[in-house]
Amino acid sequence: MFSSKIIAVAVLAGSCSLSFAAAQEPLPAPAPAAAPSLPDTRADDDAFLLLREAARQDDAVAAATYAARLPNYPIPSYVDYYRLKPRIRDASADEIRAFLAKWQGSAIADRMRNDWLLELGRNRDWANFDQQLPLFVLNDDLQVKCYALMSRAVKGERVAADARALLQNPPNYGEACAALVATLAQSGQFDTNDLLAQLRLAGEQHATGPAKRTAALLGESETHAAQAVDFPALAMARGVGASRAEHEIYLVAIGRMARTSLNLAAIGLNKNASKLSPTELATGWANIALAASMALSPEAGGYWKKSAGAPLSQDQLQWKTRIALREGDWKTVRATIESMPPQLRSDPTWTYWMARAMAAEGSREAAQALYTRIADQNSFYGQLAMEELGQQVAIPPPGAPLTAAEIAPMSANPGLRRALKFFSLRLRFEGTREWNWELRKFSERELLAAAEFARQNEILDRMVNTSERTRTEFDYTQRFPSPHNDILQPTTQNLGLDRAWVYGLIRQESRFVTDARSGVGASGLMQVMPSTGQYVARKIGLTDFVYSMLSDLRTNILLGANYMNMVLANADGSQPLASAAYNAGPGRARTWRATLSGPMEGAIFAESIPYPETRAYVKNVLSNATNYAALFERKPQSLKARLGVVTPNGARANQLP
Template structure:
């Protein structure tokens, strides 16, 4: 019996960290097939990086150029693939691999070293214990870097994911050891992490090629390896006082006190750090004891202290105190940054006063995060001033303003101001986006949302090629062991350089193995085709839809929610204990079971398919009824709890269209969740019915009093 651990960082109601699932039987092609959508076999994947940033993939037919061939799919010859020879894995060797995994988790390094030669006989996963042991030695600062052993490993693991990983580990270890020449000689790592980039820049700087301030600011992230870089370039005066102050302000904005204190230690001397610690403890008390600042350090400390008042419960009173007592002492730009912090904190608390403070911030540079919230604050303002929405978007960097979310809202602002032709061009630029704002842009253009044309059948030879791919085989073996943390990057590494047919073949291979998230993530990398039979699936032969219809729920909405919650993994389990297809918390499951009279319910049944879907659909219906029948509010309530959308709605100064409410949800996870679920629902509705569906109609309007959904013209 094969067991598989499922985990999905960064999506759904919670980040699903681990679950144990029996490999399911081979499901039929799913409800899509029953509805006449032949070929719609596939599965769901975690949100992409762009989805986690607030958007669906840049288009359904686009992938990074580095990941796909430049040759159109129709021009690629079909491969001739011989059936791969069966791989014989000695049971004792595979057991040694599993024992090594346990030893790593328990930090039993001597035991791991003993298991490495035993595991080497595993032709699929035998390199993993050796990698873990070598990585441990590379991370041990008390031991010399084992350069010769690393070179041998790279020779034996050429072209593999582990070879790529060990190069990154080698760069970090060599830099920490001060062997900068060796760090710079390591073969290049594709898509290096910020830690590796920081290490390489430090090595280059220490080798005589001085780092530029722009390079440091571009790659710096608060982590151990980047702190080494920052300490060195600060000591060498690569960064100006203004640039260091900017890094500190940006770090303070994140609310991560440990990182902020570490950054302050780079910016301030010991005497100033005493003052910094005092103002962070009690900014109002510190400010009341101060006289007019005299030095640059005094001004920076006072700016930070004033910004911290934004986090007080009496924010409005604190703002009045600033105006009356301290504003006259402060340079205009510093004071504007303070008002930007007041605007941000207020916006995150859905406080209508946010727009007033943002408007006092002028054009002072802010973080992308803060610029986004200024636009959201303007969208919630009453009356809605589209000119100010447009002005807030123009404050953004060109890169940020080019994101689909802001192109859509800028188009709306242009249209509201009578510039319909320019608005149309903005909508046209994102209408092919497969997601929330692509659907909304199509409706603004007066077009009926439709599904992309389904590509022709995939030649089985491409699937056979995927089955024979050693990297994909390793990933499947890791999934079968439940080691998702290792399996996902192994799978993704194997996809590099694949063309469209190869990616579709790999996605079908993942479907065969019931690794549903890899199906969609893999298929989304195609450039010239958009295969919705892989990207959207409704598995379980219509059983979910049947349960939804029993209580008059829209099956498309239910499927859209499940796609986001669990990716159709029945035994998915979140880090906070939510379980099953519809990710129910234990207390919620018990409550719903009592409400619907499920007298024989036991907590151990929560992962059972029928039990989970019955309880989940009933709970969703309860939330829907509690929130006046609004799918928008109920989706937010399912994720964040029903009380929160009620509070967010109550703080609206006037009714708003649903798209504005969705975009201004203050919880990032819930905001993305709502947009993904509802755009999923539109696609499922079109797949199920074969007819167009309207996202704007699903979103409706949200009132500060009732929150009812009303049809839009």
């Protein structure tokens, strides 16, 4: 089930601003009911969906044809957008400005401005780019940010420090960030050390294109760089080379080989150790240490010791810390967190573990101060920090009940009504973008009212997301809803399953979107994979099972809950381990458990799960479950107790495949 959790509902367009006046984009007046009707025909909806697809395919002719069929569609801004988007490279600046003026302040205008900024950057039209950039509300596009730095650089501004902080993810660089690196190298703002760091990142993140481009900037063979990333054995066989860049390419190959064979990588590095500088040798060991860490190899700690003096990437710093946690080496935990960049160091994850390291060394007051910094965050590490301060997870008292007068404006809000229309068309990305755009200027009470409006319209993922934004007033029935309890509670009771854990998992899996589908075919409330559904159905005697039954709510809950029960039994009752198995598969969870040499604190086990998706998943599920338990039982709960310890275990006869 690994990677099956990238569901459409999880795609958030970001928060944006409330601004569309109803007069700009007229919609029918809202009915008194919670779900206002929008008069349009099925034929119009079909034409709109075809228009959207034509725009996605950059088919300007088809887009114009479908748009012409929709002169009175209830969402005219999107008709205009999808008509214009395929022509953005050929459209005049005046035409694009006319669109932006017509729909000024809207989510789709900000989307168009994003598109135009990318086009202006590609054309190096810095005059128009610089004029439009301050008007880009979200400013959440990596490519746009790279073009922004490039625009400043070509004017002679010093932007190297900002670029170093930004350029951390080579697989997502695209033309903009690649051009930024080249511009900085050619202008002298990036020196050889900067380019070598980019080459290391490209190798670490398996980004062949950026590796080739960086090698070319260093005056080295693009082919050799590509081989180091994709065919490390060939690159290692070629040898170390003479220049610093050739050495770095060899070290990239060492790191890539370590993903397949730690032993062969170590042999290759030792063989050529005399040809490398001390820093280069340490870098080679850091590359091997990263691979060993992600494999949870018992040798990882030793490799990290050999890497002393190496320039470490952010990923390497985090994995060095995780391995130190697994080994109980609090001195290294503290030292490594202290060497992280400030933004990474201030993340709640590393704030919490720094506090734990300080406490382990006897600096209790400093530790308490760090716990206090994050204890008000209702998240995995915020809850753990709260417990370190002597408190348990409890449900805060609700504010004053919402009135009908407070909810009524939500029904009249044009952006929220557009969102409802998109949700009715199963266009969750667009619906979420419109919904979030309207939340930016809402007060706490308005956020709660919008969440309640979402509940009334059975859009529970928006209810949860909206309610989570409040900081002073709370409604945990919105944040942690328990729909379909008439089905779920008897099922969990029959299985002896913790209902809070089941709801915590569903909240993470689908945000209660009953028709959610993942990119790999997982379906429904509990995101059950077809193969898993078939396996569980056979085990519980559901003889008439067919894959289409996964979309049936009762069947989805029945199969999902039974599968949770199976993975929990195989995990000897450990919810962290069972949650990992539900997400990544029992085989992977079994492999991770097999690396344990003794009992391990559940929080450390969760933090050192090799897959980023599963690591976040387990933490979120257990945090959710703790909140649900507090809500159901009406008393404070301990996340630490729920995490418990994860113990090693040998092979079992009833292990799941």
